[in-house]
Amino acid sequence: MSDLGGVDTQLLEVESLHKSFGGITALGGVTFEVESGTLTGLIGPNGAGKSTTFSIIGGMLQADSGAIQFGGEDITGESPDYIARKGLVRTFQMSREFQNMTVIENMMIAPTSQRGESAIQSITPGLREDVSEQEEDIFEKAWEMLELFDIDHLALENAGALSGGQRKLLELARALMLEPEMLLLDEPFAGVNPTLEKKLINRIERLRDKGQTFLLVEHDMDMIMDHCEQVIVMHQGDTLLTGTPEEVQSEERVIEAYLGENVE
Numbered sequence: 001m002s003d004l005g006g007v008d009t010q011l012l013e014v015e016s017l018h019k020s021f022g023g024i025t026a027l028g029g030v031t032f033e034v035e036s037g038t039l040t041g042l043i044g045p046n047g048a049g050k051s052t053t054f055s056i057i058g059g060m061l062q063a064d065s066g067a068i069q070f071g072g073e074d075i076t077g078e079s080p081d082y083i084a085r086k087g088l089v090r091t092f093q094m095s096r097e098f099q100n101m102t103v104i105e106n107m108m109i110a111p112t113s114q115r116g117e118s119a120i121q122s123i124t125p126g127l128r129e130d131v132s133e134q135e136e137d138i139f140e141k142a143w144e145m146l147e148l149f150d151i152d153h154l155a156l157e158n159a160g161a162l163s164g165g166q167r168k169l170l171e172l173a174r175a176l177m178l179e180p181e182m183l184l185l186d187e188p189f190a191g192v193n194p195t196l197e198k199k200l201i202n203r204i205e206r207l208r209d210k211g212q213t214f215l216l217v218e219h220d221m222d223m224i225m226d227h228c229e230q231v232i233v234m235h236q237g238d239t240l241l242t243g244t245p246e247e248v249q250s251e252e253r254v255i256e257a258y259l260g261e262n263v264e
C-alpha cells in the first residue's frame, strides 16, 4: 500500500490470489495495486491468468485464497452485483435477452439491471412524477453516451444485429451508464476498426482525466505502451512486475516471458 502525504491513492489492491482448475494452477499468488485515476494495463502471454484475475475481481469467480480490497473495503468473495454497487464494474458480454432489445433499451436498462434493483420495484404510486423525470434523465444520459461512442445512429437497431466491434462499444457504453469509479476492460478493442479504436481510447482517456480508473487487458502492445501510465505484467499465473511502460519494455524478464510464447 503506498502513501502519498498520508493519503492512500491505491483504489484496488489485489493480494496473493490463488486459483486452480482441477490440476491446473491458473493463478499462483497474483498481487498488484491500481492507483486511483489511472489507465493501467494488465498484460501477459496467452494463459498468463489475466481473464481469471478479472473474473475473480469482478466477483464472477471465487479465488481459492487471497484478498481484494476496493476503496479500502474488503470485497473478496462478494457477488458481481454487490461489487458493481460499490463502483467496480467489469464489462461483460450481452446475454441473449439483451440481444433481442434495441440498443437504446439496452442502455436505459443498464443502470437498474446491473445494480440488481428494478426501476419498477422502486416506483411507488406517489412517486410516479419523479420516476418519469428520472427516466428522462436516464434517456438523456443514454443518448449522450451513444453519441460519445458514435453508435447513436444504431439506437433503434436490435443489439443482436450489431457487428462484433459495435457490440464491444455498446458493452462499454452500458457499463459507463453505471458511472463506475473503476472499470475492468477485457480486450475492449477486439473487432473494433482502427478509426473507432482511436476515438474509443481518446474517450477512455478523457474519462480517466475526470477521475475514473481503468484496468485494461489488451494484447496490442502499442496501445498499452502509448496510453497506460502503469503496466502490470503477468506470466504463468503470477505477477512479474509493475512499472511504467518504459520500465516494463526495458525489463529483461518481460522480454524473456514474451519470447518463448505466442503473443497475439
Ligand SMILES: Nc1ncnc2c1ncn2[C@@H]1O[C@H](COP(=O)(O)OP(=O)(O)OP(=O)(O)O)[C@@H](O)[C@H]1O
Binding pocket: 021, 024, 025, 026, 044, 045, 046, 047, 048, 049, 050, 051, 052, 053
Ligand atoms: N474454466 C477453466 N477451466 C480450466 N482451466 C482454466 C479455466 N479458465 C482458465 N483456465 C486455465 O487457467 C490458465 C489461465 O487462463 P486465463 O484465461 O486466465 O489466461 P489469460 O491470460 O486471460 O489468457 P488469454 O490471453 O489467452 O485470454 C490457463 O492455463 C487456462 O487454460
